Amino acid sequence: xxxxxxxxxxxxxxxxxxxxxxxxxxxxxxxxxxxxxxxxxxxxxxxxxxxxxxxxxxxxxxxxxxxxxxxxxxxxxxxxxxxxxxxxxxxxxxxxxxxxxxxxxxxxxxxxxxxxxxxxxxxxxxxxxxxxxxxxxxxxxxxxxxxxxxxxxxxxxxxxxxxxxxxxxxxxxxxxxxxxxxxxxxxxxxxxxxxxxxxxxxxxxxxxxxxxxxxxxxxxxxxxxxxxxxxxxxxxxxxxxxxxxxxxxxxxxxxxxxxxxxx
Numbered sequence: 001x002x003x004x005x006x007x008x009x010x011x012x013x014x015x016x017x018x019x020x021x022x023x024x025x026x027x028x029x030x031x032x033x034x035x036x037x038x039x040x041x042x043x044x045x046x047x048x049x050x051x052x053x054x055x056x057x058x059x060x061x062x063x064x065x066x067x068x069x070x071x072x073x074x075x076x077x078x079x080x081x082x083x084x085x086x087x088x089x090x091x092x093x094x095x096x097x098x099x100x101x102x103x104x105x106x107x108x109x110x111x112x113x114x115x116x117x118x119x120x121x122x123x124x125x126x127x128x129x130x131x132x133x134x135x136x137x138x139x140x141x142x143x144x145x146x147x148x149x150x151x152x153x154x155x156x157x158x159x160x161x162x163x164x165x166x167x168x169x170x171x172x173x174x175x176x177x178x179x180x181x182x183x184x185x186x187x188x189x190x191x192x193x194x195x196x197x198x199x200x201x202x203x204x205x206x207x208x209x210x211x212x213x214x215x216x217x218x219x220x221x222x223x224x225x226x227x228x229x230x231x232x233x234x235x236x237x238x239x240x241x242x243x244x245x246x247x248x249x250x251x252x253x254x255x256x257x258x259x260x261x262x263x
Contacts, residue, residue, distance in 0.1 A: 001028045001232045003074055003213060005053075008033045013043035013060060015239035017221055021047035023248030025230070027063075029053065030071035037061065045238065074213055076232060076254060079180065081189060082151050084108055087129050094133050097121055106148070112159060115139055123148050127181065134159040134194070140168040147174060149181045152188040152196075161186055161196045161212075165204035175208030175252070183254035185228070188212040193234075200227040200244070207252045219244065229253045 004010045010031035013019055021027060026049040029036050037052050039045060039060030046062040051069040087107050094111030095104075097119035104113075106126025112133020115121050118141045125147030128135070132155035137143050143163075152161050165171045175185040185208030188196055196212045199220040209230040210217060217233035221244025228246060230253040238244060 001072065001075065001230075002030060002234070002236045003232070004031050004234045005071060006033060007031050007235060008035050009038040009235075011037040011045075011052075011236050011238075013039045013045050013058075013238045014041055015220075016042045017238070017240045017244060018044045018046065019219075019221065019238045019244040019246065021045075021246045021248060023229075023250075024048055025246075025248035026051055028069075028072050032071075043239070074232065076184075076209075076211055076213070079184070079254065081153075081187070082127055082129055082181075084129065084131070087127060098139070109133070112136075115141065115143060117141065125176065127151060127176075129153065130159070130161075132156070132159055134161055136160070136162040137171060138162065138164045138166075140166050142170045143172065145173045147176050149176055149184050150186055152186075152192065152194075154189070154192050154194050157194060160194045161188060161198075163206070164197070164199040165201040167202040170203035171206060172203075173206040173208070175254070181254065183229075183252060184209045184211060186210045186212075188215060190214050196233070198227055199240075207247075207249075209253045211254075221245070 002010045011029045027047045029052040032054040034055040035057040036054035037056040039058035044060040050065040090107035091109045095113045097115050098117035101120045103122045108129045110131045112130045115137045116139040120142045123145035128150045130152045190213045195216040197218045210228045212233045216235040218237045220240040
């Protein structure tokens with residue numbers, strides 16, 4: 001679900017790759033621009049239904065395309081952001097893991113978390129609150145985060161969520177299975193405009209909802225495994241030379257208050 005009301009290219013597919021939404025979910029684009037949805041460079045987007053308020057540019061939309069639809073409100077607008085007072089402080093400064101096997105617990109991480117090099121990190125189930133600093137995974141190691149929601153509360157422009165798989169490592173993430181954040185894997189503060197970047201390379205399996213109501217979401221598919229089950233963002237760019245599969249499964253995403261879900 002792409003929320004911006006007026007942007008040109010609010011939904012954009014570039015890089016010659018293909019994106020496919022399965023599971024019967026609709027792709028909703030609220031922008032009323034004449035080119036609200038754009039495909040370039042041979043890129044394609046496939047879904048059962050596209051509901052776009054404005055128009056499209058490029059011939060890469062495969063499925064039933066309906067133009068001139070009414071914008072749909074943010075379906076997660078009533079989900080509260082987590083508060084610091086309910087969480088345990090786990091660090092007083094940035095956490096950087098670059099080697100070895102590390103296990104971490106949910107709570108507040110002041111200055112965020114970065115995973116690089118050969119670090120193998122296991123995150124216990126729960127809510128991880130990035131109090132500045134963001135969350136990044138860019139190394140050759142492995143990340144296992146089952147039953148986890150990462151919340152990003154950035155202070156600076158560099159405080160982003162950036163998760164990039166590699167041919168030498170693996171990324172496995174699944175959202176909480178109960179509670180108010182059931183089905184929600186990545187949640188950025190609504191007022192934040194920092195772009196969220198997810199790049200699937202190597203062994204990459206991430207399910208659940210990615211939510212960045214005020215920001216660009218940049219998804220790169222390079223023939224990896226699953227990259228999320230549902231996207232809700234202000235703007236959405238899908239790129240990369242490989243195939244990108246978005247498998248909508250009602251049991252893997254946060255419940256919505258309206259029908260017509262999107263990726």
